[in-house]
Amino acid sequence: MSDTSFALPEGYRDLAWLGDWALPTERGRHGKRIATPLPEIQRVYDALLPRIEPMIAYLDQFPINDLPPAEANLMLLALVFVEVSPSVELLHSPTVPDGFEPSRFEVHF
């Protein structure tokens, strides 16, 4: 399963299947997380966890506010990891267990 339209730097193209997750806003990434079953979230987490340190080291060669398109996509994948991490590490659920109803909690951007 791969999506060739999702550009990534060399060395990270095996992560192209995560293109659907690489949404530009926290609102979008969070909406995706809470609509995804936990086993799929776990798969995303497992794929990204060992890659974060090399990814950040690679991205730090570029100016953070002017990343080229493939590098900007890679940065989004690092943020996807952050979004899915509570579900896997803490919540064991896409949403917060016993928490406030997500449809009533507005994430503005």
Added chain:
Amino acid sequence: MTKPEERFHTKITTQMPDMGTAPLPIEPYISAEFFEKEREKIFRRAWLEVARGEELPNPGDYVVREIEVLKTAVLLVRGDDGVVRGFHNVCTHRGMAVAICDKGHAKGFICNFHGWTYDLEGRLKGMPGEEYFPNLDRADYGLRPLATDTWNGFVFVHWEPEPKMGLREFLGDMATQLDEYPFARFNHIARYSARVKANWKTFIDAFHEAYHVMMVHRHTVPDACAGQENPYGLLSSARIYGPHHSGSVWVNPAHTPTPSETLAWKYGMSFAPGDMVDLPGLNPDNSPNWWFDINVFFPNFFIDVGPGWYFTYNFWPVSVDESTWEMNIYQLDAESAGQKFAQEHTKVLLRDILYEDLSTLEFAQKAMGSGVLKHLPLSEMEIAVRHQLHTVQEWVNRP
């Protein structure tokens, strides 16, 4: 049962005014009559935080804030002289709103009803067919002002155009504690909001004690501010400043970080407990195991400051059993991919924590309304809850 140790809460109670020890009454949380008194005696007599100055950087920039408890919408606009002024968003002719959008940039305001125009300082500049208003003096029909002032970039308004007490005097030593904190260096990185069927005090009271952390936050940060040394999450220190108060949350040095927390702290600062960062205005009592400060500005505004981030809460009453809440998170500029990663971690963890914080409110409000509970027994750990109600009652009972 004997208390394990005195070193946390004794520091707190020695600074407290006498507020009694009795359980809290339920009535102020459920009485519509009491709520009307709060509207008149508190919300129409206190300085209320409504914006950050950075939201209106240039002359002509404006924002509109609907303030249900005041039954008005406030139009904040920066004048050509750089001053932010607040007006009721109401045409003085027949009451149409003069600004239709939530925010924008304008050279002046024109009412869409009959075309009356106002300048950025609220003066009535033009009325089509002025000759047909023979006895009207334009000077009497400028936009109706609210007192407006700014402290450290936070814009406050006061219902009374000429309040008896100025903003700085009202904020007192609560502001002094944070005068040097560099709020202007931070960027706005997140906004969350919700509308909840709970009294505004029920809402606030869930946010200024740490006794709830081990239970409410059992999924997210159960061991962050409670542990073997401090099993119930007692604050490390607290301060009372007139109607305002400030508490420092203890951090558990034995907290076990998750893999993502470890990564976040490698690159920057997160809401997850981690390294100490020195900024003026933080940790005023120099507590050795310090996480963050909860600074509560009476009646309804919080500025919680931590290592490299701060966030605010505005709690707005709608009716006796309904409130709205808004949270804004601010961080220093991310200068690298790693810092951006850490910032994302701060807000995502905070957001998921807030889902937990909001989970108890409607149950508690319903229980109080049902008459099942006759009063609320409070521990010494919930001293801020007592202080908030003590202050509310004091203000409501004023002439």
